[in-house]
Amino acid sequence: MLEIKNLHVKLEDEDKQILKGVDLTVEAGKVHAIMGPNGSGKSTLSYVLSGRDGYEVTEGEATLDGEDILEMEPEERAAAGLFLAFQYPVEIPGVGNMTFLRTALNAQRKARGEDEISAGDFLKLVREKAKTLKIDADMLKRPVNVGFSGGEKKRNEILQMAMLEPSMCILDETDSGLDVDAMKLVSEGVNALRDEGRAFLVITHYQRLLDHIKPDVVHIMADGRIVKTGGPELALEVENNGYADILGEVA
Amino acid sequence: MALAQVKQNTTDARLDALTLPEGEAGWAAEARADALTRVRGMGLPGRRDEYWKFTNPESLTQPVAPRAAIFKYEDEAPAFDQIERLRIVFVDGVFDPAQSDDLAMDGVEITRLSDAMAKDIHWVRDLYGVLETRGQTPVARPLAALNTAFATDGIAIRATGKAAKPIHLIYLHEDETSDAILHHLVKVEEGAEVTVLESGPAAARFNKCMEVEVADTGRFHHVRTQGRDHERRAATHVFSRLGQESTYKSFTLTANGVMTRNEHVIEMTGDDAVAHVAGAAMGDGASGDFHHDDTVFITHDAQRCESRQVFKKVLRNGAEGVFQGKILVKPDAQKTDGYQISQALLLDEDSSFQGKPELEIYADDVQCSHGSTTGAIDDTALFYLRSRGVPESRATDLLVLAFLAEAIEEIEDERLQDDIRTRLENWLERRRQG
Numbered sequence A: 001m002l003e004i005k006n007l008h009v010k011l012e013d014e015d016k017q018i019l020k021g022v023d024l025t026v027e028a029g030k031v032h033a034i035m036g037p038n039g040s041g042k043s044t045l046s047y048v049l050s051g052r053d054g055y056e057v058t059e060g061e062a063t064l065d066g067e068d069i070l071e072m073e074p075e076e077r078a079a080a081g082l083f084l085a086f087q088y089p090v091e092i093p094g095v096g097n098m099t100f101l102r103t104a105l106n107a108q109r110k111a112r113g114e115d116e117i118s119a120g121d122f123l124k125l126v127r128e129k130a131k132t133l134k135i136d137a138d139m140l141k142r143p144v145n146v147g148f149s150g151g152e153k154k155r156n157e158i159l160q161m162a163m164l165e166p167s168m169c170i171l172d173e174t175d176s177g178l179d180v181d182a183m184k185l186v187s188e189g190v191n192a193l194r195d196e197g198r199a200f201l202v203i204t205h206y207q208r209l210l211d212h213i214k215p216d217v218v219h220i221m222a223d224g225r226i227v228k229t230g231g232p233e234l235a236l237e238v239e240n241n242g243y244a245d246i247l248g249e250v251a
Numbered sequence B: 001m002a003l004a005q006v007k008q009n010t011t012d013a014r015l016d017a018l019t020l021p022e023g024e025a026g027w028a029a030e031a032r033a034d035a036l037t038r039v040r041g042m043g044l045p046g047r048r049d050e051y052w053k054f055t056n057p058e059s060l061t062q063p064v065a066p067r068a069a070i071f072k073y074e075d076e077a078p079a080f081d082q083i084e085r086l087r088i089v090f091v092d093g094v095f096d097p098a099q100s101d102d103l104a105m106d107g108v109e110i111t112r113l114s115d116a117m118a119k120d121i122h123w124v125r126d127l128y129g130v131l132e133t134r135g136q137t138p139v140a141r142p143l144a145a146l147n148t149a150f151a152t153d154g155i156a157i158r159a160t161g162k163a164a165k166p167i168h169l170i171y172l173h174e175d176e177t178s179d180a181i182l183h184h185l186v187k188v189e190e191g192a193e194v195t196v197l198e199s200g201p202a203a204a205r206f207n208k209c210m211e212v213e214v215a216d217t218g219r220f221h222h223v224r225t226q227g228r229d230h231e232r233r234a235a236t237h238v239f240s241r242l243g244q245e246s247t248y249k250s251f252t253l254t255a256n257g258v259m260t261r262n263e264h265v266i267e268m269t270g271d272d273a274v275a276h277v278a279g280a281a282m283g284d285g286a287s288g289d290f291h292h293d294d295t296v297f298i299t300h301d302a303q304r305c306e307s308r309q310v311f312k313k314v315l316r317n318g319a320e321g322v323f324q325g326k327i328l329v330k331p332d333a334q335k336t337d338g339y340q341i342s343q344a345l346l347l348d349e350d351s352s353f354q355g356k357p358e359l360e361i362y363a364d365d366v367q368c369s370h371g372s373t374t375g376a377i378d379d380t381a382l383f384y385l386r387s388r389g390v391p392e393s394r395a396t397d398l399l400v401l402a403f404l405a406e407a408i409e410e411i412e413d414e415r416l417q418d419d420i421r422t423r424l425e426n427w428l429e430r431r432r433q434g
Helices: A042-050 A074-079 A097-111 A119-132 A137-141 A150-164 A180-193 A208-212 A233-250 B003-016 B026-042 B113-118 B130-134 B142-150 B379-387 B392-408 B414-433
Strands: A002-011 A017-026 A031-035 A055-064 A082-085 A092-096 A168-172 A199-204 A217-222 A225-230 B086-091 B108-112 B155-159 B167-172 B179-188 B193-199 B205-214 B219-226 B233-242 B247-255 B259-268 B274-284 B291-300 B306-316 B320-329 B337-346 B352-361 B367-375
Touching: A002 A042, A017 A031, A017 A042, A017 A055, A017 A199, A017 A225, A031 A233, A042 A055, A042 A074, A042 A082, A042 A168, A042 A199, A074 A082, A074 A097, A074 B379, A082 A150, A092 A097, A092 B379, A092 B392, A097 A119, A097 A137, A097 A150, A097 B392, A119 A137, A119 A150, A119 A180, A150 A180, A168 A180, A180 A208, A199 A208, A217 A233, A225 A233, B003 B026, B003 B142, B026 B130, B026 B142, B108 B113, B113 B155, B113 B179, B130 B142, B130 B205, B130 B233, B130 B259, B142 B179, B142 B205, B142 B233, B155 B167, B155 B193, B167 B179, B179 B193, B179 B219, B205 B219, B205 B247, B219 B233, B219 B414, B233 B247, B247 B259, B247 B392, B247 B414, B259 B274, B274 B291, B274 B320, B274 B392, B274 B414, B291 B306, B291 B337, B306 B320, B306 B352, B306 B392, B320 B337, B320 B367, B337 B352, B337 B392, B352 B367, B379 B392, B392 B414
Parallel strands: A031 A199, A031 A217, A082 A168, A168 A199, B086 B167, B155 B179, B167 B193, B179 B205, B193 B219, B205 B233, B219 B247, B233 B259, B247 B274, B259 B291, B274 B306, B291 B320, B306 B337, B320 B352, B337 B367
Antiparallel strands: A002 A017, A002 A055, A217 A225, B108 B155
16 A cells, blocks of 8 residues: 655755655555654654655655655645644644534545535534544534644544545554543544555554554664564564664664 | 925815815804815825825825726625625715615614705714814824715714614725715714624725714624725725723725725723724735725723724735734723734735834723734644645635634624625635636
8 A cells, every 4th residue: 555665855954864765565454553763754754755845855755556645745645545643733723623624525525536525414424433532512613723632632633534534544653642541542543443445554652552553563763764674572572672672683 | 395395285186176065054064174174284195104104195195096997796796695784885986775775774863974964963963073083183094084074975874772784885886987985974872783884895996984983882883895806995984982881893804905094093982892893804916906004093091991903914916914003091091901913924925014003001000912923824734734635725725714713703793704704715715716
């Protein structure tokens, strides 16, 4: 589904190389986790894949279902099925959460040549999905993420994911700022979306999120590269021994 | 040539092109003559005047109105057409009874100004030119005095109870060279309530003055749209005086127009009065020049009054925005609560915004705050929306709407809020598909 080959990325305004040849293939139906110390390039990878400004791809490629996504606008990537759950979801005062969700859903449908969803069907759908994530009517009415707690923001990300039904979901440190209960709720939301046609790339510092969202493959990223790949046991190794051991071993 | 001489010549040339109405009652002729004396004394505005530094008044003061093409609104529903209202139509500044509704309505008396000026109606006499005169100090507003002297038409409204429905003043523009001067009076009696709506370009050049007296516990609501006409010019003034526990709320939506200067002069003379003025303006220099100026002066002259000014402008393609807002708190106006915010969203580097917030406070127990910001679209928010599949142009419009929302929320009546919001969304959508 997602195929990244020899991806090199630098900051647009600075002569600073962040990704130095990332190779990664995520198959449909699988959950891949990327772990790694601060500054290893995990978040940059997620931003570059979703099309955020400020980065320059100097070498390599990234395709989603065979299509080159690096040439696409962010909205085209979304319509093609890519979704990034933000580490820091953005507050947008003045734009209602419901308006936002409906506009996004309809824009994607339109881009794919599908009919817009009717107001009634949309309402039914959003209420149903919100309920399982314990998002109340008030949160849906409020401006996007404004006044939301850390946990509410992350749940709101998962709600968007559930509504938009992307095929490739990237979760960027979705566990940061979550208490145990919120982490459970968010994980349940993610697990409910696990499906043969859908893949996940879960970026995290800690093993604990992976207790809830069980990965098929775990990658360790360091200094802009994937340095080690293994099964779920690799996450436990990080938890027990820290990154230093693994990195030492690789070096 | 000396500056004073230039001003004198400009004033003379403009006044020579106008004639005082005839056949009016003695008091009216006197009010006109007084106003003419005021204009001559002040002279028409020039670029060197403190309150015209950011706006060139030339096209508003020149003897003949610059030509303005007639704008076709074919693809747009008339403003407020979903709202049950009493319609009063002016075509190029002349009342048109044929297109207007019957002026009789429960809770209000409505008279055509030219009829009222021929009679001796006490509340008309006590209001016409009176608030305008008060509003001439400390800052001169010569175009308003000119209006009082020469206004040829207008409407006089007296609310004695709760008006059965809003009164909608519809200004149609059919003559490319029309130069309209309208003067309206609104008297809201004790405990009464009325809503006045306004829409339309009115003329190639429009000088409008409205005097609003709100008695104790009276409530006045004002919502207007200044439409999409690219070439129209307008100088408007609202002078109001507020009694005890009265309410005054005014909102203006503007899109396009070569030149717009909207002035509000509000005097709070009764304790516990509330005045909210708000404006949302969208200007696109690509459709023709766009210059929009909001000038507000609020005087607190009573205790525990609350005033709010919320002005937002979205500018692109070389559009120019101006805000001059003042809060004056007199020595006895203790417990004043004054708030003022003016913000501009510049969608490119060619557009500009000039803001001049002023506070002048002589009382010691007051709460006054003001803020002014100029900025671009928030890139992070834009990316967030796009990452969810919202195309860039649509995402920008959502953020534009969000930016203007605070001003629109100042409208109390939710139906009117919806009407304004829908209109704005349609304008944005039309531009997107442009």
